[in-house]
Amino acid sequence: MMRGSGNISRIAQMISRFLNRPVIDHTGLTERYNFFLSFAPLVPKADDPAPDFGPPDIFTAVEEQLGLTRQPSRAKVEVIVVERAERLPTEN
Numbered sequence: 001m002m003r004g005s006g007n008i009s010r011i012a013q014m015i016s017r018f019l020n021r022p023v024i025d026h027t028g029l030t031e032r033y034n035f036f037l038s039f040a041p042l043v044p045k046a047d048d049p050a051p052d053f054g055p056p057d058i059f060t061a062v063e064e065q066l067g068l069t070r071q072p073s074r075a076k077v078e079v080i081v082v083e084r085a086e087r088l089p090t091e092n
Contacts, residue, residue: 002037011035011066018058022077027068037061 004014009025011033016023019042039061040054055061062068 001039003035005032005034007032008068015058015062022075024073024075024077026071035066037065 002014002018004011006014008027008029012023012025037058038055039058040056042058056064059070062070
């Protein structure tokens with residue numbers, strides 16, 4: 001379940017954090033929306049029985065409940081690369 005408010009770019013950011021992958025807004029919509037999105041977990045627990053009914057996966061929920069379609073594509077995204085980290089000694 002996910003709920004909140006904001007423009008579509010903000011909603012895309014929230015979905016992106018949930019999926020742990022970039023979601024980019026190409027809608028061009030700038031209005032502010034309140035939304036509630038109900039969906040099943042991406043990876044059910046090993047001992048969970050397969051449900052006969054219930055909420056859809058997040059991809060189906062975004063289409064059916066928010067009316068947004070997804071289009072897999074390639075885009076440049078900004079990333080930060082950490083090549084090395086050192087632990088500084090501290091006094092006790």
